[in-house]
Amino acid sequence: MTAADGGTWSIGELAGRAGVTVKTVRYYSDRGLLPEAGRSGGGHRRYGSGALVRLREIRSLRALGLGVAEVARALEDDGRLAEVVAGELRGVARERAALAWREASLRLLAECDGVERAELLPLLGASVLPPDLDEVVRFWRRSLPVRLPAPLVTRVLDEVVPVPPDDPSPGQVRAFARLGALVADPAPGRAPGPPLRGERYRPAVLYEGLGEAYDLAGAEALAGRPPAGREALDCFADAYALALGERDSPLFRRRLAELLGREETAVMARYWKLVVPLLPADRPALGLLHHHLTEALTPADRLTGLTGLTD
Numbered sequence: 256m257t258a259a260d261g262g263t264w265s266i267g268e269l270a271g272r273a274g275v276t277v278k279t280v281r282y283y284s285d286r287g288l289l290p291e292a293g294r295s296g297g298g299h300r301r302y303g304s305g306a307l308v309r310l311r312e313i314r315s316l317r318a319l320g321l322g323v324a325e326v327a328r329a330l331e332d333d334g335r336l337a338e339v340v341a342g343e344l345r346g347v348a349r350e351r352a353a354l355a356w357r358e359a360s361l362r363l364l365a366e367c368d369g370v371e372r373a374e375l376l377p378l379l380g381a382s383v384l385p386p387d388l389d390e391v392v393r394f395w396r397r398s399l400p401v402r403l404p405a406p407l408v409t410r411v412l413d414e415v416v417p418v419p420p421d422d423p424s425p426g427q428v429r430a431f432a433r434l435g436a437l438v439a440d441p442a443p444g445r446a447p448g449p450p451l452r453g454e455r456y457r458p459a460v461l462y463e464g465l466g467e468a469y470d471l472a473g474a475e476a477l478a479g480r481p482p483a484g485r486e487a488l489d490c491f492a493d494a495y496a497l498a499l500g501e502r503d504s505p506l507f508r509r510r511l512a513e514l515l516g517r518e519e520t521a522v523m524a525r526y527w528k529l530v531v532p533l534l535p536a537d538r539p540a541l542g543l544l545h546h547h548l549t550e551a552l553t554p555a556d557r558l559t560g561l562t563g564l565t566d
Contacts, residue, residue, distance in 0.1 A: 263292045263301035273310045283313055288327060319343070352421045356384035356428065363425035378432035385419040386431045392416060394438035400458035407462050414469075414541050417533035427533060434529045437522065451514075455500035464494025465545075472548060473539040482544050483551035491548040512552035519546065 266284075270277045283289050284300065289310060292303040309330070316326045321343060329339040360379055364372055395415055399408060417434075420427060451461070471487035483491075489503075495511055496503040527542030534540055 263303050264306075265295070266300050266302070269302045269306055269310070272307055273314070275310070275314070280310065283310065286323065286327065288313055288323075288330065348421070352419075353384050355422045356386075356419075359423045359425050359428045360384065363428050366425055367429075375429065375432060378436050379428075382432060382435050385421075385423075386435060388416055388419070390435060390438045400462075403458050403462060407459060410466065411462060415530075417530050430529045430533055434526070434533075437525055437529065451495075451499065453499070457498050457500075461494055461498030464490065464497060468494055468548065469541055469544050472544040476539045476544065477537060481547070482539070483547045488548060488551050492552065508552040512549055515545075515549045515552075519549075 264272065266277055266280050270280045273280070280289065280302075284291065289302065289306045292301045292306070295301055312330065313326055316329055317323075321329065321339065325339050325343070329336040363375065364379075367375065392412055395412055396408070399411060403411075417431075419431060423431075451458075468487050468491035471484070471490055472482035475484050475487060476482040492503045492508050492511065496507060501507055523542065527540055527546075531540045531543065
């Protein structure tokens with residue numbers, strides 16, 4: 256197993272046993288990855304059996320795609336090896352997702368007609384794969400009250416911003432491409448501003464209450480019942496009344512319904528039309544729940560007179 260010279264191997268002998276070139280052994284040795292057992296009388300490197308084991312480990316890790324720096328970190332100890340492997344797995348997942356998005360994008364272009372292809376090509380060319388949702392997040396941040404606590408903003412964003420799937424369909428690629436174009440449009444009014452204001456208005460109270468109302472409405476929708484049931488609707492109206500320092504009443508609900516009706520812009524309608532197919536089946540879209548609850552505020556003819564809500 257070992258050479259006669261003190262049970263060690265020369266660099267050429269180690270290279271031969273490992274099935275690599277002398278240049279490869281010298282390369283890893285110069286970078287401190289191979290332990291030397293000492294030097295010969297002529298100053299030449301000598302290696303023990305541990306260097307052969309280490310060299311095989313290096314080759315295995317390199318064959319898995321790790322760079323020299325990552326290999327060096329991985330070989331420090333078992334904890335570092337697990338950390339490096341976990342990082343590489345995340346990188347592989349990103350590469351796999353990017354490849355799946357590329358394939359779905361190509362399938363989309365192959366399936367659509369010339370008119371749609373002309374529309375989609377610039378949109379696909381302007382986005383990364385998988386899509387970056389920073390513009391969507393900024394779109395929503397512009398629409399939320401500035402006084403909203405950061406944890407509450409995060410909860411809202413988690414609900415309204417779709418997560419790109421790792422293995423998209425061509426239809427999902429189309430929806431994300433159009434969504435990116437919608438939220439990136441710099442025209443004024445693309446992101447709706449908060450409809451409520453005034454000294455008594457407490458946005459945190461409103462959004463906390465709306466979260467409860469949407470949870471109730473979503474549970475009804477998942478159960479196959481109309482989402483705007485009495486409990487959800489009462490919670491919805493109470494959220495606005497408490498936030499505005501007013502009392503819930505039929506008149507309040509009619510005034511609120513008209514105000515919220517004016518809030519439903521074409522941009523937001525388009526947003527939710529694109530987003531609904533991108534959400535999991537067990538995650539009702541907040542935009543649709545909000546619409547149903549708003550519509551249910553006034554079963555009879557609506558009245559006007561919204562000054563008290565908007566001053």
